[in-house]
Amino acid sequence: MDPRIFQTTAIVLSNLSTLLAVLIFSWYRPHFTGSKPIKFLIIISLLSDSLNILFGLLLGQPKPSIGIVYRYAELTCLLWFYKDILNFRPGTKNSIIALLAIVAGVYWFDSNELISIRLTNNIVFILFSLVFFIKILKALEIERIDRHSLFWINNAVFVYFTGTFFLFLLRGYLINHHYEEYPYIWTVNNLLGIVKNFMFAYAFWLCKKG
Amino acid sequence: MNNSEPNFLLVFGLGTSIMLFMAGSIVFFIVFYQKRMLQNKMEKQKMEGEYQRKLLQATLESQEKERKRLASELHDSVGAMLSATKLNLNFLKSLGDDTETKQSLDETKGMIDETIDTVRRISKDLLPSSLEKFGLVEALKEFCDKISTPKTEVIFQNDDKQLSLKKEQELPLYRLVQEIVNNALKHADAKSVIISINQDPRFSLVITDNGKGFDVQATKKDINKGVGLYNIENRVNMLRGQVELTSVLGQGTTYKVVIPADA
Structure with missing residues (x-):
């Protein structure tokens, strides 16, 4: 199969899963702590994936800048989400803003893959999702954790960012050394995106059910 | 490579x-x-x-x-x-x-x-000697007769079925009724209190008054006023039962106490 067609197919499937999450969110209109940033995240994700498909069809390949904009939106929305559910102290909030400023600066002035926005998202959100797990274990307030919306949203974030960690870490090397295989390697991101969206959809559905 | x-x-x-x-x-x-x-x-x-x-x-x-x-x-x-x-x-x-x-x-x-x-x-x-001699029903009848006045009537109703209560449950239940009725007369200015007990198949006790009612949640939170309610709940818990309290301002209060058969 032509790698471009393969990549576009993966993006389309990923987009359909995002659409599913958006539809379930619109249908059930769940209200829980942190639901707003997740709503924005899936809408932005749907828009950026749709634009990527459009550019793929028109120009023959997706526009990388859309992905970068999406990563910044992802960073903002998820920071907002974790701010809501972890109740950051003012000091923590300031540290995050400082970190964001450094990441933004480094990215725009240095294209070194090791400290790109993607990898920063991975590290920050793996840590935050682990903090949330610890918080759940410490509080011991939720009777059925597997029926708790926030747990599934956190799972989605955790699984996606742990799964894509090596992909984003080695992105530059993989492009340079495995250029032919790279479109196929990149589908790991799309597959994990689908898993993430299904988990989001399940979390929204659970919220309505509960 | x-x-x-x-x-x-x-x-x-x-x-x-x-x-x-x-x-x-x-x-x-x-x-x-x-x-x-x-x-x-x-x-x-x-x-x-x-x-x-x-x-x-x-x-x-x-x-x-x-x-x-x-x-x-x-x-x-x-x-x-x-x-x-x-x-x-x-x-x-x-x-x-x-x-x-x-x-x-x-x-x-x-x-x-x-x-x-x-x-x-x-x-x-x-x-109450009648409680030991004749049981809860007679003791409650006597209590209602004694506490009723021309201004306040306390009525007792029961379905005449055999009660499934154990002997040691009767005195706490009697005290519970005393406490609820006293509250109704003392704090709610009730003119009428109806006490009814049923065995269907669980034992249930319902006490309704037509007093001024109160905000249940606010009273529970108030450390000075909530003690009475806390005592009532504790007595019911001690009997392994459940209490349901509904009160409407200006209309009155109803307590429903259910004691399971195997308590």
């Missing part, structure tokens, strides 16, 4: 697999560990609740024991002494011819009669 360079594809594949495996393991660990910890916590809470219940039961039992002792002392000692004093006065009255002395003795006798009645009433309040 240069042989001295690492195989990035292999590193990526292995790294991603390990990371996903670790993520999955962490999620499973969280689910099972949290479940186990929660079970432990609930068991501990249950044990603490049971301990509190037993402690309360012991306190109330000792309170009842003390009441019983006081009632018996009042009835047997003070009551008997007063009756003997009354007999002596009757004897003195028969000896004297003086009208003034006779009048004075009559007055003293009247005062002793009143004191005997008061002692009997206190003794009965401390331990």
